[in-house]
Amino acid sequence: MIGSLLPRRADYEGLRRGWAGEVLAGVTVAVVALPLALAFGVASGLGAEAGLVTAVVAGIVAGVFGGSRVQVSGPTGAMTVVLVPVVASVGPGGVVVVALLAGLILVVAGAARLGRYAGVLPWPVVEGFTLGIAVLIFLQQVPPALGVATPDGENTATVAVRAIADWAPAQWHALAIAALVAGLMSVLPRVHRSLPAALVAVGVATLVAEGAGLSVARIGEIPSGLPLPELPELAAGDLPKLLSAALAVAALGAIESLLSAKVADGMADGDPHDPDRELFGQGLANVSVAFFGGMPATGAIARTAVNVRAGARTRAATVIHGVVLAASMVALASTLERIPLAALAGVLMVTAVRMIEFGTIAHLVRSTRGDALLVVATAFVTVAFDLVLAVGVGVGLASLLALIAVADSTSFEREPIESVDVDPALEHALLHEHIVAYRLDGALFFGAAERFLLELADVSDVEVVILRLGRLRIIDSTGAQALSDLIAHLERRGITVLLTSVRPQHQPLIEHVGVIGRLAHENHLLPTLADALVHARRHVRSVEGAAAAPL
Structure with a gap:
């Protein structure tokens, strides 16, 4: 394992051709x-x-x-x-x-x-x-480029502003050297790409400063x-x-x-x-x-x-x-x-x-x-x-x-239940107006839990709410608690809640938080939407026939 952290021959590949x-x-x-x-x-x-x-x-x-x-x-x-x-x-x-x-x-x-x-x-x-x-x-190079002593201060921008305020026209030599270097570094690569522009510019600037006797640091x-x-x-x-x-x-x-x-x-x-x-x-x-x-x-x-x-x-x-x-x-x-120093500042x-x-x-x-x-x-x-x-x-x-993006991508869409295949014997009792199903997509976590409660807590005029969780990729403890609170809220209003398609990796969490315990009956956790729909229709028929019995 440690061998992969040590130097190797490949580190210097191409050196023979490009050593210069x-x-x-x-x-x-x-x-x-x-x-x-x-x-x-x-x-x-x-x-x-x-x-x-x-x-x-x-x-x-x-x-x-x-x-x-x-x-x-x-x-x-x-x-x-x-x-x-x-x-x-x-x-x-x-x-x-x-x-x-x-x-x-x-x-x-x-x-x-x-x-x-x-x-x-x-x-x-x-x-x-x-x-x-x-x-x-x-900004750090402003003082040497202007030829002024670096002012006191911890913030680089503030120090640069103070250096500009301290500059006087008589100190133009340093600024000229910095500008010369900057100009040469911009032009030399266009003359020949392989020229060491920075090194040449510093050398020229040094010769100019020495030859002209410029007073620069x-x-x-x-x-x-x-x-x-x-x-x-x-x-x-x-x-x-x-x-x-x-x-x-x-x-x-x-x-x-x-x-x-x-x-x-x-x-x-x-x-x-x-x-x-x-x-x-x-x-x-x-x-x-x-x-x-x-x-x-x-x-x-x-x-x-x-x-x-x-x-x-x-x-x-x-x-x-x-x-x-x-x-x-x-x-x-x-x-x-x-x-x-102004030459190096220009570089x-x-x-x-x-x-x-x-x-x-x-x-x-x-x-x-x-x-x-x-x-x-x-x-x-x-x-x-x-x-x-x-x-x-x-x-x-x-x-x-x-997190905001993930929360925004979480959706709670009403599931069309007319197209779900069920036992033909129950087709005469299609009481869809009393049953709604919602498909939860994305992630039910603390960033989306509040919106989940607000969107689903106001469901009315129904007997059964089916929550389909099969496309829920992520759920955390806050989301599970929101789910538990929603079930308790609906059950208190006389609305039966059925859960379906719960992923195996999510089930331990929702059991631990108490989601399953909030359901009116343990049989209200069902494997598929079709199973949940059959159960819901039976429940609605029993309620409407005034012969409701505990499911």
Whole structure:
């Protein structure tokens, strides 16, 4: 069983023919990942080196063991939100333990095949999440693209608005660099599809900034190398607090990685990702990161998108990205530190726009009101609050809409009884005006139970009501209780109720709830409509002949 979660030869199919593209993609995504890794390390409170170490170690380990061919893993902005309070309460060492514990949780989840349940995420929720993430990525790059210091604040949209307010025309250099990169990334693919547009654009922008002596912010100092691995230190008294944080990190890592991998499937051609293997690989990555003093990692949609757009087709590109980051810490520090942050902001802004499938979003918005609501609500919560809450709201709203749809599909139709074959001896007593039959279709559950009571409780001018349950696919305890209440209501009014065609799987529930006990007689549970109709006609004849006897 565990063998299916391990690397295999097929992971690198086509690498011999397309190795050049994998190298270019790996280098391109490494250039984009470098400032992000440094920034997320600083934002978490652990320092720039922790972010870069995480990008290297998690990028390589998750690239080899993960379930997606093109997924790029590392530190993310969403993860720093969870980590900041951990650093404040237990210190940087606590984050290392959180990474270790979260990694072990994800390994167990992958081995237990829990990743498959991510496949039940509704398509509009995934598209809304992707749209929200794209907006967040774009907004996060507003301050560096404008060349202003990132204002204080937790909400990305608010921070972007404050950055725009802080911008002055004298700071046009950064905006020009970002616009140059965006323009080159838009034009270069039309010149030649195989050109590494992002890498070329960043290189040109750096040369322009250096040659013109533009005053723009640069990447800055690069850490000199990876630390030696060591065992994380765990204080027993902090374990409950760290375990709680680890569960949150594991949940966020699973959701973000699986959704990122799902988004990558839509961007890249080839086999879809393996969700169980993705959890397993992300778990191993976080365990490995803990031994190098890094921070928890997860699949990163922005870097994954850059990887795919740069031409990655196998997991070799993600491994190369980690190797390039490690090499840059030693060999290219003086060169990489001159790259303008505005150039990288331009890369991510273009990537964010390309992540949005405008045609798909338009199709979903026009299809049904429910789909439109899911897309808009998920995207809004992603931008306004956080990713985990957005997925929860999206799935919860989708479940509610599904229940409403199922309830609306439940019908209670009057059954024509004239066409039912019965004993010819009873044909002279066709007293249909005193007998009605209803066929219950669909699902009788809490969402439809109230409507069921309202529609059938007002039946009048009849002696017998036949309820045909053979086409009832689902019934829950609320539906069974509604059925019991209806029978009691009709029987009190002197209307005999007969049940017919009850499915074997439903009978234990209706017996337990007391539906059978509500019937006037145990013989009022009959196998077919024809049997129920014979019984009903006999009952009506006996009542009308003033010789009624207990049935």
